[in-house]
Structures are given as C-alpha cells and as structure tokens.
Amino acid sequence: MTVSTSSTMPEINLTNLVFDAVTAALKVYQPIEPEILRPKQVQQLLNCSRSHLDHISETDPTFPRRITLGNRWTGYRRKDLLKWIEYKANGKT
Numbered sequence: 001m002t003v004s005t006s007s008t009m010p011e012i013n014l015t016n017l018v019f020d021a022v023t024a025a026l027k028v029y030q031p032i033e034p035e036i037l038r039p040k041q042v043q044q045l046l047n048c049s050r051s052h053l054d055h056i057s058e059t060d061p062t063f064p065r066r067i068t069l070g071n072r073w074t075g076y077r078r079k080d081l082l083k084w085i086e087y088k089a090n091g092k093t
Contacts, residue, residue: 039075
C-alpha cells in the first residue's frame with residue numbers, strides 16, 4: 001500500500017515501514033533466561049531423571065553446588081551448570 005498526502009510529498013510505502021519496524025524489534029528481542037534453574041529445569045538441560053541428578057550432585061565433586069533458596073526451594077546457577085557441561089564435553093572426568 002502506498003500513501004501520498006500531497007503532490008510535493010514523497011510516497012510512503014507502509015508495508016516496508018511495518019516490515020522494517022518488525023525486523024528491528026526482532027533483532028533487539030532476546031528472551032530472558034533465568035539465572036537460577038530449578039531441579040526440573042536442570043533435568044531437562046541434562047536430559048536425566050531426578051534420581052540421577054541427585055546422584056551426580058552427591059558423587060561428582062566438580063558438579064555445581066545446589067543453592068538453597070528457601071525451606072523447600074533449591075536451584076542451581078545456570079552459568080555454573082553450563083561451565084560444568086563444557087568441562088565434561090572437553091573430556092574431563
């Protein structure tokens with residue numbers, strides 16, 4: 001769709017304006033990722049069961065420490081988990 005308000009004004013292509021605005025917004029958009037992951041999220045990240053997550057947490061000294069956030073609320077730091085995964089991926093045991 002092209003719009004012209006007068007003969008002296010240049011024509012404006014609204015489709016291109018909208019497309020450019022949406023494209024710019026998508027470039028800026030970055031989803032917010034939590035800094036602390038709950039055990040269920042860690043299970044999904046590691047593709048393991050809760051019992052295996054507990055086992056790794058208790059037996060692997062290189063595994064990130066669990067953070068207690070409340071009486072019944074624990075979590076793990078995302079950056080520590082990603083570093084641990086990188087460490088394991090590089091063949092470290």
